[in-house]
Amino acid sequence: MTNRESLKAGFFQECEDLLETMSDSLARVELDAADHDAVNALFRAVHSIKGGAGAFGLDALVTFSHAFENLLDDIREDRVAARGEVMQLLYRAGDRMHDLVESEQNEQDPTQWQQQDGEHAALLDAISEACARTGHDDTGSEQAAEEGFVPMPLAIEMPGLPALDAPADDDSSGGHDGDDRWRITFKPLKSLYVLGNDPLPLIRALSTLCPLDVKADLSGLPPLGEMTWDEAYLSWEITPGDDCSAEEIREIFEFVVDDCVLELDRGNAQTPDRPSEKENPSEQIQASPATEALVVQAPGDAATSRGVRGASGQQAPRQSIRVDLDRVDRLINLVGELVISEAMLSQSLSEGGKFRDPAVEGALGQLKQLASELQERIMAIRAQSVKSLFQRMSRIVREAGHATGKEVRLVTDGEATEVDKTVIERLADPLTHMLRNAIDHGIETPETRRVAGKSPQGMVRMTAGHRSGQVIMEIADDGGGIDCDAVLSRAIERGLVSPEASLTTQEIYNLLFEPGFSTAQNVSNLSGRGVGMDVVRSEIQSLGGRVSIDSTLGQGTTVTISLPLTLAVVEGMLVEVAGETLVVPSSALRETMRAEAGMIHRLGPCDLVLSMRGTLIPVFDLGASIGERKMPLDINGMPVLMVETAAGMMIALTVDRILGQREVVIKGLSENYGLVRGIAAATVLGDGRIALIVDVDQLAQNAGIALEDSAARLTA
């Protein structure tokens, strides 16, 4: 039972990849309806899900993917064009596949909501309507294949096994008879396996040259009882789709040429029932006693066909392994410790005066370089491209456009940008909010757009990229933009700002992030309940990032998110306060300076402000803020850090000494202790001691009401 469970878990993992391929291919088909490769890839993805679903008895998924597959088959055979409504239908079907897989994975009964949900039935109807021919050949063999992997000879059609029939279909549609193609017979000998080689990577490598048609020959397999465990029984018959040279093929098999029988044949169509061809191969690389007929009369062995499909299904498969996230995190922790130990070592060596020895110095420098490179590489393991996130978002855009009756196109850029996995997971909700906002509030209705002289179809551009050590994501719409006056009057109405206050445009935009703020005239299903942007901001902030808005009235709005590359290290300014070392994150730091008598002003009995370039900035002592000491009475000559809170407010923090800027490894406090006010985390310094990392926003909040009062007095 547990074995089955783990197989099922494996199936769902595979589904994730297949669904991603599906979304990818859908986008490609939309761009070019005649893209046969994309349609084929789409078909194969759906087909593979169906196959797996059949094996686990997930009937709802099988039924739906079967209908989907029929439609795709018609598209593949050019009976239906993937344009307009059919394209929309494909997208909806794709979304439904996602839902079905998800509900099966969560072990919800999909039939339950299907019955209530008329949409599902309607979708199925729409799909079957779109199919050109009504009666798809649901023959007995198809049924059997769906109900389980029933062994059967390959000589008859086997739709249940994707690898074997899908590429074959490519050939027939491409009108390729294989006249001048190579036919490769590849039979690994025992020694190939003994030397640690594996046929699969070879076939994969071959598939990077050209599309392949791969058939596994299982005829050499003796009955189970007579099998020798380390003997090689399998061979493969490979037909490259395009003409590729014998040199190229041989190059791939170069390293195993002594451990296999490799035959290159040319000019014969591959028909399994003509073993005679093999008796006069035009080119034989190595003669071997095992040259006797390799007849492709395979029983439907699921495992083999699946393995081969992995090789031939994708054009350039990148090899990857699945690793438990825990293991990676443990590795990251260990490397963090290594980096700290290295720093401790060099510090104690330099204190001991041993640094004068060039050999020690050289070795230490190398160690340092290795450690930091190791750290970088290991952090990169956790990084993932934002592609999957973008794919999810394209669905959000479709649905939001549908719900609001607006035509919206999503353009994405920078899908390959890599971000920490945790960041990706936690970005999904904020991005969803932001996209819905852009479509609901930003993009106008088609009529309004026409009047304004814009194309009736609105556009949302989502981009990601690395810029100066940060990940920058932008969501830009070409909608109506933000009406500052409307925002301001709304804020005054809600009592968020006083009517007399004069705010800069940026300050007005920032009001949108206030809890309970919404300017939408009509509260729609999508957004406008005022639970959006403040959640977005707090989520981004908890990831150590920032959000900002820029907008041009009538032309659109751009929301920019900047995020740290990793959650494991932070760039910070090391400062000394009351004998302790503290770290102020550089992301909040704007500038450092020394307080001079002329710029310090007293406001009330104990509040201080600095006047700088015409603005007044409230001053706090960092030591006092974390309760280490009282606010110094005279701050003249003290170093000052100008920090900006996420809300966009500047505050000045006085410290005793600035020690320098450094990247520090973040060590959470919550695992062993708990959350501490004003402190984001801790880090271990080069001497092994611990320094606290300051949470600037919380400090500003702690400083609290007094601050707000003085700020109000300043702006008034």
Place this chain on the structure above:
Amino acid sequence: MQDASVLEEPNQREIVSFRVADQDFCIDIGHVREIRGWSETTPLPHTPEYVKGLVNLRGNVIPVIDLAHRLGLGHTDPGERHVIVITVCEERIAGLLVEAVSDIVTVDCAEMKHPPSLTSSAAREVVEGVFVIRESLVRMIDLARVLPSEAEVSE
């Protein structure tokens, strides 16, 4: 507070005893991860006074509790002779600042007596029971109660 050592031998458990403010205390050996010498701590703001601060244990950040202070026996001025007992309790790792570790003893659970009610309130809060070992009184500490609760931390 159930441990493997208790389960294997239902009546016997091994304890680590140590001295705090001239009194003997102990905890179950299952909770002790290691014992190390005193090193300077980094003070934590906004925490109860008995939280001495943070130390670095091979890259892990661990809070250290001044056990004497926690028990209401006056605060410790730690020097080189003091030790930190690194403990694990409900997956949280914490250090207990004590004067010295005395012994590892096997005791009979049935011999544990409930503390008399006349002890000070701070001590009664964290002392689970007492053993009499070689004519001296050894107080068993309920480790879970020594650490500040989540509520106390975030207050």
